[in-house]
Amino acid sequence: MAIVSIITGNMAISSVYWIHGTAILARAKTSPLLGRGSQVFNAALSQSNRMSIRRGLSMELMEALVVDDDPAVVAWIARLLREDGWHVHVAASVREALLMIHRTPIQVAIVDFELPDGLGTEAVQSLRKTVPDAAILMLSGYSDDDAVVNGLMAGADDFMHKPVSASVLRARIAAVLRRHTMxxxxxxxxxxxxxxxxxxxxxxxxxxxxxxxxxxxxxxxxxxxxxxxxxxxxxxxxxxxxxxxxxxxxxxxxxxxxxxxxxxxxxxxxxxxxxxxxxxxx
The missing domain is CATH 1.10.10.10 (Winged helix-like DNA-binding domain superfamily/Winged helix DNA-binding domain)
Incomplete structure (x- = not known):
């Protein structure tokens, strides 16, 4: 399934395909053809949610973990998080994620549902036990209800289906953080x-x-x-x-x-x- 325009700064990935959870970037172009209303909406949303993410969190505590075996997905999410002030750690497997979780006080984790050595729910369960107040979001290239239920039951705060836009990802992170700090x-x-x-x-x-x-x-x-x-x-x-x-x-x-x-x-x-x-x- 192709996404029509993921907005990343002044670039738009115009053809991204997800095949069994793997992202294939077909091409990118500058100056996406967005209507004025969409530009204003996304600008307001991005600025507001960046402020929400930073509110109440000191920079030294802003530790994020991205768990996904797709380098393109990891690079994209990590860049968004760094733009918002996060120190980003990455893991490409359940094993790597577990090592990182026990080594670093993670504030936010974005975890893929299916990883090479198992399900991301194992990492979610471990993080929830280690850092009960961590904000955990899961991603999946599959849209079946079982994945959503399993992810939420494992301890995830939110579950999103790929593809997801930058503005929605930022909004979901901000919303989950507000719930945890509320x-x-x-x-x-x-x-x-x-x-x-x-x-x-x-x-x-x-x-x-x-x-x-x-x-x-x-x-x-x-x-x-x-x-x-x-x-x-x-x-x-x-x-x-x-x-x-x-x-x-x-x-x-x-x-x-x-x-x-x-x-x-x-x-x-x-x-x-x-x-x-x-x-x-x-």
Whole structure:
């Protein structure tokens, strides 16, 4: 299956094929033909997520591990991570990954599902035991549900199918890191958002949130008073690296506003035209 344009700086890999998990780069070209809207969206998303990745992490602790036996994939992911300030370690097998895990305090790991000497889930399980708070993402060239289930059950925080764009990969890393660094309870004004129960409480009572509502509200409450770009919200909550041109975000925001107003008279969610969304309290 071919990808249409993976954006890497000012280059676009225009023909990348995945055959049984192996990447074959057919050709690359400069100046990808992107619409103005896509360029603006991806620029905003990239900048926002780079800030999110760095927030709360000291440079000396930013250790990342990429586990994949495909040199092209490793080089691409490693370059993205280094651009975002990570010190990158690489491994091409389960054995190499296990050695690295016991030698280095890994903060983020991106692990391929199928490796030459076994499944990446073995490395995931070891890392989860060694560094319980590590952010772990798995990749696979296969789209079967069993791989996803096995990866998540082994301890991965997220599972992505190849190919994946740079903006989505960055957004997923940022989202997983926020979940790991998020306190059990977020507070803005009289609002209290419980991570475990997904309940929102305020002066006037409490209300249950759906998974998407929780993700959306947690992103906003984690940055009180800050205007969060719509591009960031779409990527973090729905995994979009483009503006889908639908009202999915606006519908979700409408539901959250209703729930916030039902439990609080102090806090409001405000849309800033052409900028993003913020939660405020008075």
């Amino acid at each position: 306190p059990d309870r977020l507070t803005v004004g009289d609002l209290r958002l419980d991570r475990q129960s997904r309940k929102l409480a305020g002066t006037n009572g409490e209300v249950q949130l759906t998974a998407k509502e929780f993700q959306l509200l947690a992103t906003l409450m984690g940055r009180p008073g800050e205007v969060v770009a719509r591009a960031t919200l779409l990527a973090d909550v729905w995994g979009y690296d483009f503006d889908p041109g639908t009202s999915v975000l606006d519908v979700a925001l409408s539901r959250i506003r209703q729930k916030v107003s039902s439990v609080s008279a102090q806090s409001t969610i405000v849309s800033v035209r052409n900028v993003g969304v913020q939660i405020t309290s008075h």
